[in-house]
Amino acid sequence: MTKKLTIAAACTALACAGAITLGLSSAPAKAGLFGSDKDKGVSYETFTDMLHLVMASDREIYTKMVVGRLAAKHKVIKASEHFEDEKALPLPAQMFRFGSEKVASKTDKFSYQLLSLWPINKQNAPRTEIEKKGLTFIAENKGEKPFYGEEELGGTKYFTAVYADVGVAAPCINCHNAHKDSPRTDFKMGDVMGGVVIRVPMK
Amino acid sequence: MRNKILWLFWFLVTLVGASAIAAAMYYGGDFRKLLLIGKTTSAHHQIELACDACHTSMFGGIDALQKGCVNCHGEELKAAHDSHPRTKFIDPRNADRVAKLDARYCVTCHREHQPGITNAMAVTMPDDYCALCHKDVAKERPSHEGLGFDTCASSGCHNFHDNRALYEDFLEKRHAEPDFKEVLLVSLRNWVPPVDPQAPAKPKPLTLTDADAPAAHRGDAKHTAEWAASGHAEAGVNCSACHQPRKRTRPDEWIASPGMEVCSTCHAAEVKTFTEGKHGMRQRPGLWTSRKDDFIGLFEDRGLTPMTPALARLPMEAKAHDTVLDCNTCHGAHKYDVVFAQVEACETCHADEHTQAYRMSQHNSLRDRETEGELRPGSAVTCATCHMPRHLARDDYGGEKVFVTHNQNDNLRPNEKMIRSVCADCHGLRFSIDALADPALIKNNFKGKPAHHVESIDWVVNRMRERARRREQQ
16 A cells, blocks of 8 residues: 555656656746746846946956056057067957957857957958848947847857947057058047857757 | 577677776786777877876766877967867857867877878878868968968978967068078077075085995995086085985985986976976876776786887887986986987987988087087087977066976977977078978988978068058058
8 A cells, every 4th residue: 555655656746847847948948047937037138248248348448457558558568469479468359369268168158259340360250140240230330239149050059149349449449450461441449340249059 | 508508608708808808908017908999199109008098087988088188288289379279169150160170179180099091290180171161261361372282281381289480470570580690509508597686595516525325325436426526516416315305304214216206306397398208208197007996906006117219119229229218318327417418318219310410410510619619608509409498487476497398399299399499599480491391301410401492481571562562552
């Protein structure tokens, strides 16, 4: 008798667990980022907006307070693409890329890059359709609003957001206008020079 | 009945066979050779019996292999500013490239135990691997129009990982350098440490009468005499420093033949780099051929024996085949003669054309002239000058120290690495690139001029001219 009861109890428990799992997995994808509860979840847009805010702030501060102040204003140190050989400061774009590579080596929950329609390093030109669309969108809208899209890469679906990257300091403009590999040489302060692309794999 | 016996027989044979293989794997030693599935690449062949150097875990798959690669080569790749780091390929936007060439893993291009398809630098990919992603390069660089798919990395222009002496701006800066620089001196040869007021006072140089070895351990008087004339005595390092490293706690202990670990108390960078190159890699820590805790404590911890020329794949002197390689092989206990270690020590074992041609080379005549006092110290170019160059190491607080790298392989893969650490001291970049791309010249130890010219530097100059012309027009 007790044996039968145990079996019945086990079956009920299994059924409940199954139902709960099913319920959890069918929760809306948009809300599924930090949990399965719709009310507690964060939308992909909010998530990438917040990430971008941190990236853009750090990037601007490095550009102005380190490179702009020490290299351009006080001229106590140079900033150079070949910062190791020349014992100089890494360029802001390199600083940004090192951060992005560090993140990539630690997590696959999101990834980000600084790309441009006018890249000095051709590897930073848009490669996917969404990147092209996004970079064109932010350039046309002068960076007033970000671009959100979805794409499939290597069998995984991604939420992809593109944020404008604006020239905030004179050294940005001067270097991009003068560099031998720069495809565009008429940048002005405040121009959209490129974009930060953030990708989040979708559940 | 007959079938039953056959089944039993089959079962027993399988069981015995499987146990033998497992025992070979765990017991280690030469039995492990049975398990090698194909000839191992050069250098790796030295450690092929320490299976778990590469197969870091039995069921870890490709990631476990990757861990093995990174354990030994990770730091080196970082130092080389790897042009194709893994992070580039785990980026989803490069998923299509990964589908063509999975550069997230070393073993995509460097497969081991595949002698039939192994090319230079242990590359097992067909030579057109660059073209998989860069076939449109001529659009951006018209000079590259029509170049063969196998010429990118084979003709002194590019390298998949290390382009520190090959990148465009580097070439641009040095394009006009003459073949021979004005001052022909090996940098760092005459380096003097910066004056440090906080450094402890230099110990008094020691003489023959200061030797502190107990009478019982004195041995041949020759040893003491050689020591008294060595750099050790000069620097105040007495017998006990090496033979009684624990003198304070164990005054009665005497180590007759102190090993690498004793040397490393003072020469840490030298010993570390020694275990990173072909001379000492078998003594790198963590290479086991058998582990005590692997199999219910039946076996003992056993590592690889030190390298001997008999194990080498390069031509070696027959009489030196059984010479065991440790610090004293080249430096000679007590004597520590750096001059001997620079050329003669190498010649004791190495019997290839490049080594044998050294005595007839210009580099050697510089050495002769320095010995005769005709040229300044630092003029000599020895085997060690190029293969064990001096490095200026800077610590996190700016402290400087020069050490001699004992990884003789460090600047050989690709050989353009040598440009920065060695050639550039005396030679222009154009000359250096050409010389290192000329196999015949390398073989005869650089007797004569490079027969070929690598055009990359001309293309860089053309681009500079083109730019200047455009600027003028504006």
